[in-house]
Amino acid sequence: MSKPSDLVQGTLDLLLLKIVALEPMNGWSISLRLRQISGDVLQVSDGSLYPALHKLEQEGWITAEWRPSENNRRAKFYSLTRPGRKQLEKEAANWDRLAGAITQIVKLKEA
């Protein structure tokens, strides 16, 4: 089974929070959006998406609602909550720090 091994640990949460922050979405649309924005760089399997979404929901960062989807069938739409927005800011800041630090290291000139 392929875990989202290409993702740095914890960044899936950040991605999902960011995606639902843009607009409320159901799981299927989220998977499309993930594929679309990250191309093949970030491998998020369909399988690992739902446990991740349910975890965020149980943390209280996103909240779910059933309503008609694009093709008029009932689907579970996730949207960001206020604690979720705080969490997103925190994780985005963390990511910046981490990415910045790694970039610095990678750019070091070899002697």
Next chain:
Amino acid sequence: MRWQHWIYTVPLRLRSLLRRDDVEQELAEEMRYHLERKIEEYVASGMPAEEAQQAAMRAMEGVEQQKEKCRDMRRVNLVEDFWQDLRYGARMLRRTPGFTAIVILTLALGIGANTAIFSVIDAILLRPLPFADAGSLVIVWETNAQTASTHNTVSPPNFLDWESQNRVFSGMSYVSDLGRNLTGNGEPEQVIVQYVSVNFFSVLGVTPIIGPGFTPENGLEGKDSVVVVGYELWKRRFASDPAIVGKTIDLNGKPQTVVGVAPKNFGFFIKQGTLTGSKPQLWSPWVLPAELREHKMVGRFMTVVARLKPAVTAKQAQAEMSTIAARLEQQYPDYDGHWGVNVVPLRQQIKGELRPALLILLGAVTFVLLVACANVSSLLLARAAGREREIGIRTAIGASRWRMARQLLTESALLAVLGGGIGIVLAVWATNVLLAASPANLLDMQTAPLDWRVLTFACGITLIAGLLFGFLPSYISARGAIAEALKEGSRGTSAGRRRGTRRAKGRAQDTRANHAGFDEECRPHRAGCAEECCADHAGRAEA
């Protein structure tokens, strides 16, 4: 900030627990929606329908596994495990009814005895007396040197002399009780009336909750046909009628005007001094008739309560009253010869003689409970030895020690709660027996009510008992039972038993093999089910 969090998470947790079917259905629907969209996508790209379906399932990496992971996110495993343990524990207890009955009965006796003694202690020692400044109230008895009586009721003429001659009491009141027929307003009934001096309520420092109570005028002959109704009687017979004051009730056919309702919990009941031996329900003033005022052959039948003047001690009062008694003895040698006075603080009268006895009793029943716990603990331990295989098997297929200890503790807790429940019922019965048998002075205490303090106490000792007798067996069984249990027939006593174990083990291995695929991520819940099944088989095979 946390509360914002809870707004979202608390309803989710509750829903996961209470509306499990709905949550499951939604989970299935969410997955189905995703799969269908995926299949549509594949079909649109030109894939045959059947192939598209398989591809979609593959992309999901096992729908059931993903669902299981989603369930893991719900964070209610602890609660679900607890339910599972409880159900499993109940099944284990049902399977050994003799053992269960003995344990529960042992605990019920221990907990019941403690609760009964505590409720008496609570009622007698801990609850405040229903009087103002009860510390300055005393009971005044007569004593007789010839009969060695120290707590004799008082004669009316002596009371009158005490009252007029003493300088230590701010007020003295007499009390005498009689049974009367209460008629009117429904069924006639026998009630206990305390006939008291008109200053009774003011000496005790109690005012009625409704109505003026007795006025000095009620102490005059012909004006004394008034009553103060006790709270319980008012509530029961008069339906808490707020307009009861001014109405008349009939006692032995004589109309009496109601002038007040006594406060809740008010009562004055010194059992040693009563004629009826029952607690009073009504109070009425009693003017001593002329023939009772003379030092002739008048009986001694009144209980006397008095309030010490400020800064006067009971000892000083005793000295003064002894002087008066000596004087009366000289004055009326026929009537008062050998009679003296005994001043007893009210608190001491009610609690004094009981206190050491009650504390010793409490100590004794505490030991009874400890012995009960020790017995139950060793019974559980003996049974745990017989269950080592079951525990071994469950540990082998993935239950942690902590999980096993929790399971066994849950069983102990179940036993404790059952024992405690029956114990409380026993306690209610025992308390009433205790109080009925008590020769002591109980203030307003025919029955000790089972109040929240007593219930808290009972629940507390139940919990402590459960932990006490459950801890050691759980600890010992959960710790490394596996090695011995799986050693071939190490503890088995009969061939049948050994065969059973082997069969059970075989099944456990099969089960394990079947589940090996998802064992690694196997959630405790799933593992729990498997263990439970195996353990069940094991149990049945052994039985």
